[in-house]
Amino acid sequence: MSSDKTVLMDGAGIKRALTRIAHEVLERNKGVSDIVLIGIRSGGAFLADGIAQQISVIEGGEVPVGAVDITLYRDDCSGQLPHQAVGKTEIPFSLEGKKVILVDDVLYTGRTIRAAMDALMDFGRPRCIQLAVLIDRGHRELPIRADFVGRNVPTSLKENVQVIFDETNQPLEVVLEK
Template sequence: MADNTVILDGSGVKRALTRIAHEVLEKNKGVEGLVLVGIRTGGVFLAQELAERLVEIEGVEVPCGAVDITMYRDDIKGHAEHLPVGKTELPFSIEGKKVVLVDDVLFTGRTIRAAMDALMDQGRASCIQLAVLVDRGHRDLPIRADFVGRNVPTSRSENIVVAFDAGNKPTEVILQK
């Protein structure tokens, strides 16, 4: 039986996302030219939450999209035809934009690398910044987040789960040992 520890409860998740929103605004000097892109699936829900926080703070809507990385993963050789492919939805051009790529958990960096490859196929952003709710360490690639809700040192055998309710709102972050 797994030993579960709540790392962030609902209010902790809200505080972390609000702090990330403020950090994004500070680093980018506002929302001009800014777009949010969530990595399917959890990152999309968090990008939407982040967009809501930015509206609350700045009173301006920030475009929000989604990227599917299935065909960009480096672990699918010979298995691609059996994987469900999601949809990349970018109802805006990323050309020349400041893209904040959003994911729930940063671990090895391979998902982020795949997402950046997928984004680069969509156009040339002026920059790509990374926002994650949880950074758990153990990178395989030289990738780091610009905005982190919580750093949680883990072992490779442990797992971090971001739970969402039926409305796709984040409810808690759990460490599974």
């Protein structure tokens, strides 16, 4: 691509943000009891693993981690469904009564989050759902906000924010494309 790219965060910066989010999650929920992390495929699922690691470093306990693929719950292709492959949803535990931390990489229109929440509700009735995102770029089209934000990045609609992962699914950097 010939477009302009600005690096907003590097790997170390992302790691610091995830560590802070882990602390905030523990503080808000007073520990790890009943907490589960669910990442939205694909970026959010990798970040959920990162946050879970940090939580176990801080608190010692293991937090259940799941992943949700929202392809089957989308609303942005009425009539025309996407024709790509569907990713796997892996939530090998009940969400009944759990405090779900939903994790995504970039929060934008909010429609992905809406779809993910619909998907989660099909797995039982969680006690609450909190939203953690690495980047909040604004331009919401639904009444949705994040509880934990790595960084707020004001953007224009023409720009694109991407979190890049390496081949072992570790976050490398966040880039803004114009």
